[in-house]
Amino acid sequence: MKRISDVLSSRRSLFSTIIFVAACLAAYFALSLFFVGREEASKASRAAFFADTIGGALERLEHLPFVIAKDRMIAQALIEEDGGQINPLLAEFGQRADAEEVYVMDLRGQTIAASNFADEISFIGEFYTFRPYFQDAIAGRTGRYFAVGATSGRPGYFVSEPVRDGFGRIIGVVVVKIGLDALNRAWRDSGERILVTNRAGVVLLASEDSYLFSTIRPLPGGERQEIESLQQFGTRPLDRLDWEVHGETRVRLDGVEYLYSTADVTGEGWQLHLLSSLAGSQQQAALAVFSMAVAVLALVIVMAGYRSRQLRTALAVSDADRARLAREIEVRRAAEAQLKAAQVELERSSRLAALGQLSASITHELGQPISAMRNYLVAEEIAEGAAPGALNRQLGALVERMQGITQQLRFFATPGGAERRVFSMADAIEGAETLVKHDLVAKGVSLSLDFGAKPACVSGDQHRLEQVLVNLLRNAVDAVAESKVREIRVQVRVERSEVVTEVRDTGEGLMGQSFGDLQEPFMTTKSSGEGMGLGLAISAQIVKEMGGTLDARDGEAGGAIFTITLPQEEDMT
Ligand code: ADP
Numbered sequence: 001m002k003r004i005s006d007v008l009s010s011r012r013s014l015f016s017t018i019i020f021v022a023a024c025l026a027a028y029f030a031l032s033l034f035f036v037g038r039e040e041a042s043k044a045s046r047a048a049f050f051a052d053t054i055g056g057a058l059e060r061l062e063h064l065p066f067v068i069a070k071d072r073m074i075a076q077a078l079i080e081e082d083g084g085q086i087n088p089l090l091a092e093f094g095q096r097a098d099a100e101e102v103y104v105m106d107l108r109g110q111t112i113a114a115s116n117f118a119d120e121i122s123f124i125g126e127f128y129t130f131r132p133y134f135q136d137a138i139a140g141r142t143g144r145y146f147a148v149g150a151t152s153g154r155p156g157y158f159v160s161e162p163v164r165d166g167f168g169r170i171i172g173v174v175v176v177k178i179g180l181d182a183l184n185r186a187w188r189d190s191g192e193r194i195l196v197t198n199r200a201g202v203v204l205l206a207s208e209d210s211y212l213f214s215t216i217r218p219l220p221g222g223e224r225q226e227i228e229s230l231q232q233f234g235t236r237p238l239d240r241l242d243w244e245v246h247g248e249t250r251v252r253l254d255g256v257e258y259l260y261s262t263a264d265v266t267g268e269g270w271q272l273h274l275l276s277s278l279a280g281s282q283q284q285a286a287l288a289v290f291s292m293a294v295a296v297l298a299l300v301i302v303m304a305g306y307r308s309r310q311l312r313t314a315l316a317v318s319d320a321d322r323a324r325l326a327r328e329i330e331v332r333r334a335a336e337a338q339l340k341a342a343q344v345e346l347e348r349s350s351r352l353a354a355l356g357q358l359s360a361s362i363t364h365e366l367g368q369p370i371s372a373m374r375n376y377l378v379a380e381e382i383a384e385g386a387a388p389g390a391l392n393r394q395l396g397a398l399v400e401r402m403q404g405i406t407q408q409l410r411f412f413a414t415p416g417g418a419e420r421r422v423f424s425m426a427d428a429i430e431g432a433e434t435l436v437k438h439d440l441v442a443k444g445v446s447l448s449l450d451f452g453a454k455p456a457c458v459s460g461d462q463h464r465l466e467q468v469l470v471n472l473l474r475n476a477v478d479a480v481a482e483s484k485v486r487e488i489r490v491q492v493r494v495e496r497s498e499v500v501t502e503v504r505d506t507g508e509g510l511m512g513q514s515f516g517d518l519q520e521p522f523m524t525t526k527s528s529g530e531g532m533g534l535g536l537a538i539s540a541q542i543v544k545e546m547g548g549t550l551d552a553r554d555g556e557a558g559g560a561i562f563t564i565t566l567p568q569e570e571d572m573t
Helices: 004-060 064-069 072-079 083-097 132-138 181-190 221-230 278-384 390-413 425-443 462-480 535-545
Strands: 101-106 111-114 143-148 155-164 170-179 193-197 203-206 243-246 250-253 256-265 270-277 421-424 446-450 457-460 487-495 498-505 549-554 560-567
Touching: 004 170, 004 181, 004 256, 004 270, 004 278, 064 083, 064 101, 064 155, 064 170, 072 083, 072 101, 072 111, 072 155, 072 170, 083 101, 083 111, 132 143, 132 155, 132 170, 181 203, 250 270, 256 278, 270 278, 278 390, 421 425, 421 462, 425 446, 425 462, 425 487, 425 498, 457 462, 457 560, 462 487, 462 498, 462 535, 462 560, 535 549
Parallel strands: 446 487
Antiparallel strands: 101 111, 101 170, 143 155, 155 170, 193 203, 193 270, 243 250, 250 256, 256 270, 421 457, 487 498, 498 560, 549 560
16 A cells, blocks of 8 residues: 555655646747747848848949940940950959949840850840840930849849940940849858849749749739730749738748748839748747756756755764664663662662661570570489480470571671681582581482582681581472482582582472572571571672672573672682
């Protein structure tokens, strides 16, 4: 099952993607409008600029025919009807002025001299009577005319002037043909889409050759006939262009919509049409949006990387904090455990202290009567003779037990540990063995002793340590009394400057009790009269006085193991 946080985060990323795409689309439309607006704002001035360029190109050589017509040699050649003499001159004029052709016609309209006299296709001998520029010049006016060359087939702008003799009579015509190919080429190279139409709507100049000599509106029959008669466009069919103007700013050419602007070309009634592609503006907008989107995505990636690094750092810090906290908890728990142990120890100590006071008064109070009873019994025995009666014997045994109890209690009343002497652990064990031998034999228990290779010595009161060992051995004898196997093993070894003495038996073990429980004063499992539950309390006290510890645990193979651990001393013997 998906977690809620996963669902939320996938929803959030879907939402962000939708917002992002919407923002990109909005930016695209806004930028498209902006670029189209910019294009619209600039297209009128650009159209005017291109129109000026054409005007400039046409006017540049406008005065050249007038100047040439004034040349004496031209008039002379016309008078002498010998064009050959001025051919080189016309060629030089043409070349210097960068005119496409310069030529001279006589009054009949026949070309008598031309700058292209040496070319394969030359104008010499040709009649251009039908051209309006010839008619204008003959009539004494400056002629201007755009046409496709009747001989060359190349379009050009023709400017003509009459040539007069010394009496001012018109004797011929000078014509300069201005080529406009360079303009077409320049527009093509600039990437602009430009058409220039004449009054009739015929395309005279175009940035693309395929549009040349097409019409942007239908030609009325009369107009077409006139054009054909003047051979203005040679044999060009003057087809209709797929041209449709929408409002003032849009035009559809060959099915593609363009931004549109027009400008008049001065003097000729020509019109320049500048077409700017809408797709160009849209491409610009798309490119800008794409760049922006890439930048935003890059920024998002960088920010996400930065954020994840921050998160990783925060996570590492919180991990470290957690580990530190865990360590602190551990330390606190250990301190609590120590405190608890100290409290238990304190309670035990105070109980032992109270027991000491109690024991002192009991032993003091009972000591006298018990001694008196003992004295009475001795006196009675003496009075009755060598063999005391059964009552006496029973009373004697009871008095002895009472004395034993008061002796044990006296231990708590009198602080020991004053005497300190180095002695061998083996000696103490052997001393204790002598004291319990009788019990061992009586209960059929075997005792094995292992003192290790080296003698192990401890320091303290040997007599009191023997008391401890006797107590442990007696308890062990009691523990194995009911067992099938009745064995006690005492083992001494030295470990890290400590003498470790273990008393193992084959009894029932500790039955789930801890040593802390067992050493509580008056804690006993033995029936009344057999044990007072003071043995282990006294033993632990004695071992503690000697700077060691007493402990107990269950053996791996059953039975109990009591361990006395004491600081090792150097052997003085
Ligand atoms: P007492 O021997 O008078 O009962 P102790 O203080 O010596 O007093 O012992 C307390 C209790 O510890 C015993 O009653 C017994 O239940 C238990 N105990 C002591 N030694 C052993 C042992 N070797 N095996 C099993 N239980 C033992």
